[in-house]
Amino acid sequence: MLTKIVLSLLLVVGSPVFSIPLNTHTTAVNLAAKFKVAGVTNIVAGDRARAQALHQAATSGEHYANASITNVAPIGYTIQVGIGNPLKHYGLLVDTASGNTWIGADQDYTVTSTSTGTGNTVSVSYGSGNFSGKEYLDTVTLNSLSISDQSVGVASEYQGFRGVDGVLGIGPVSLTKGTVSNTDTVPTIMDNLFSQNSIQSEVLGVYFVPVSQEDSTGTLTFGGWNSSLMTSDITYTPITTASPASNYWGIDQSITYGDSTILSSSAGIIDTATVLILIATDAFDTYKTATGATLDETTGMLRITADQYSSLKPLIFTIGGTAFTLTPNAQIWPRSMNSIIGDTSGNSDNIYLIVADIGSKTFSFVSGYTFLERFYSIFDTTNKRVGFATTAYTESASN
Template sequence: MLLVAALAPLVVLATTVVADPNAIPNSPISISLPITKQINLTGTFHPSQRDQNRWMNLLTGGQASTSEITEVPLTYSIIAYSANIGVGDPPTYYSLTVDTGSANTWVGANKPYSKTKTSVKTDDFLNVPYGTASVNGTEYEETVTIAPGVAIRQSIGVASNSFGIYPFDGILGIGPKYLTLDTLFPDNTSIIPTVTDNLYGQGKIEQNLVAVSFEPTASEPVIDGELTFGSTDSTKYTGDITYFPITKTLPSGRFWGVDASFIYGNAQGKKAPVTILDTTAGVIDTGTNQIGLGTDAYNRYVDATGAVYDENTGLLRITPAQYENLQSLFFGIGGRTYELNANAQIWPRTLGVPGGEKDSIYLVVFDLGSIISLDLGFIAGQPFLERYYSVFDTGNSRVGFATTPFTYADIN
């Protein structure tokens, strides 16, 4: 089952930022790009395995041992957000999955790349392993169209071989640009500016940032999200945006990483709050389907919720009675707390769980496993981003969060 919502036309907006002592000054120029949530549950369903493999490969540059990586079927189920990006002149539009965990932008996985008068082949070859996907090919200098009348020169990869990307045509990498180091050959010392960097550097936007709006899926059809380059869209969030510095702890600091803690339950709950994870470095990531915790923290979460591991799905399973007692999971960062209520912690019931039990409810917290040895405490993936508006601010080396109309919604 592949669900795809139609994209609205791309538009250039003038946006404002809610008054906040931490907020970036208003930008007169920003670009709003609709993104679509695509859900394909027809392949092999094991999202925890997918997310574990993704991060083991991202953290090791594809050098993880075979004992650390579980073989992933080519027909893996996928839940991802995509954007339509034009390449060339006249532009050919490609559906690219939006990824804050990588920084290379490339095309050609499903729709062939079409050379035009703006195509300039470089002397470099591209090779990027993603754990659940990979690409190798040739690097080009190209004209990339983000919105009508908004085009930039951008270094992009063109796939010769790729896997794990279907139904997408490639990846729009909006992670920190230093993640492109060692992805080109023979020039493996080059760092490739991202689309966000080039929009800013070429004068299309006045702030080097991108804001992300995801929304939880309540029912079919799928609800769209939005990327906003250069500023924030105040119609997508409530209250103020609070910003936090990128962690200095590696390897999280190479990504959109922050120092945060997790607590399960609150003083109003039936049980005393449980510290799941003391303040530890982790990563905010659009490409991760769930919320990952290091093994010790994961085990504390399992004990607190009473969940059991389901071999058929790779997810944690609870009964309807346990769901009624499921308390909130609190993400604490910089003195602020971001709540994930019971509905934000479960796999969307409207989508179903392939291979799951009819009367069971499944959670979206998974075990990072051996990744914990790499000093990575957590991954806050799509379930977190669907409840909180997020700003990835390259210019000030920080990330920001704000509540949305979906933060406390009883959706799922």
């Protein structure tokens, strides 16, 4: 059965919803992109803090470890999720680097006839935010699609989540280890969709339209993918064996700028809740030098001139033997959205790059939504692999 859900993802400008044809063997969720302004403008610092916390959590096995809050990224994809009976809808951040689903930030949880308190406590840190509270089992509804007895954290304390009600965790179940008292791991949304026979394969397809588009939208496809949104075959690569990236949706890749390799094949993660593309410091320094960019102190991002932009070379990610290329336009932040990253000059012609330094003691790379909006991505728990394909927006010049 094909189930459609309209989700909202908040943009600083309006975002109408449109229908997308879907494969009949999948259960799909249509999103309308919406981005939130969280009051903190340094995206680089927020993304870096998140990467370091995720690395620390995977290394120590303590996903509930406390972390100081430095910055919160002002942008995130949220999904409208119904919980309880009668339904109450919550806007949850879509997060492939977390397994826990929780609510109670901007909007309080309402106990209904389907709510069951377990007596357990739950706590998770994200580096750029954290929460702690109590665990409930409740019915989670995505339009006509219903999940019973889903573990839902209800926050009594939280930091770093202004503009959203909580998190929808669609990462590996191992990420829930140690987050709930008296429990080893708790089934994720994807686990329960599969075990309750709502989907035939534990596979999630993710499609984002670049945020610079007037009709910025996206689609989550549960149980498969939407081939009509792809312009190439799918390239699959196995989850990396390199720890700690192997705890997440981690893959091996190399990165080339023009003809020069800036990052040899190494392990990192794919993350919908990270904004930028973070790479190892030595690779970042090489990229910075090659592009001629300078570090902008206000935004924390690399900035280039119009002449340097005209000379930008392709940035090539080799994954599973296939080259996925970010064109020069795909390497820059949407100029019409410069105010979101803290550019107070009012000059929409300023050009910032979306590649940033990941910092020390973390992964070799984290590819955030600015990478994912140029490619269709598939997160395949059943076969322990990640897939990518090009889309109509891979070579878009909208930035």
